[in-house]
Structures are given as structure tokens and as C-alpha cells.
Amino acid sequence: MKIYCCEEHVELAIDMIVDELETFPQLTQMEDEQKLSTACEYCRNTAIYVVANK
Template sequence: MIYCCKEHVEMALNTVVVEHETAPVLLEVAMEKQLSTCCEYCRNTAVYMVGN
């Protein structure tokens, strides 16, 4: 799973497609968890979780 901000959501979706060759699942991160979860690309607050 990749946690990402709004700016990097497209990059995370592409990464899942390339690495797993399946359609990605996009979920919003709960407000409580947003405070402690960072984007894996830029370290801003994560808004989405992308997985397969």
C-alpha cells in the first residue's frame, strides 16, 4: 500500500499498476490517521491510500 497526498495520487496509481499489473484500489485516509501518516513521495500529509 502507498500513502500519498493529492499531488502524488496519480504517481501512486501508476506505481501500483506497473508493480502489480492489476487495477489499483483508491481509498481516502481517515481524518484521525491523516495526522500521523505522510505521503511516501514528499512527506506531506497523506490523503489517499493506494493498493491492489
């Protein structure tokens, strides 16, 4: 499971993975070239982080 999110929604994304998978996710900052074409899954602003279970 991967969630792309902006700075504002990173806590929500972490909570979603913890609630669904009962494990603490990895938080990775996206590369600059990835940020240009990836939107936050909650608000459609530019995504900055990938919150994933692996």
C-alpha cells in the same frame, strides 16, 4: 502493497501499482485521525489517500 500519498502524488502511486502488479488498485481516502500521523511516501506532506492492490 500500500502506498500512502497526498493529492499531488496520487496518480504516481496508481501508476506504480499498475506497473509493478499489472492490476488496477483501490483508491481509498484516509480517515481524519489517520491523516494526522501519516506522511506521503513521495514528499512527506500529509497523506490523504491509500492506494493499494487489495
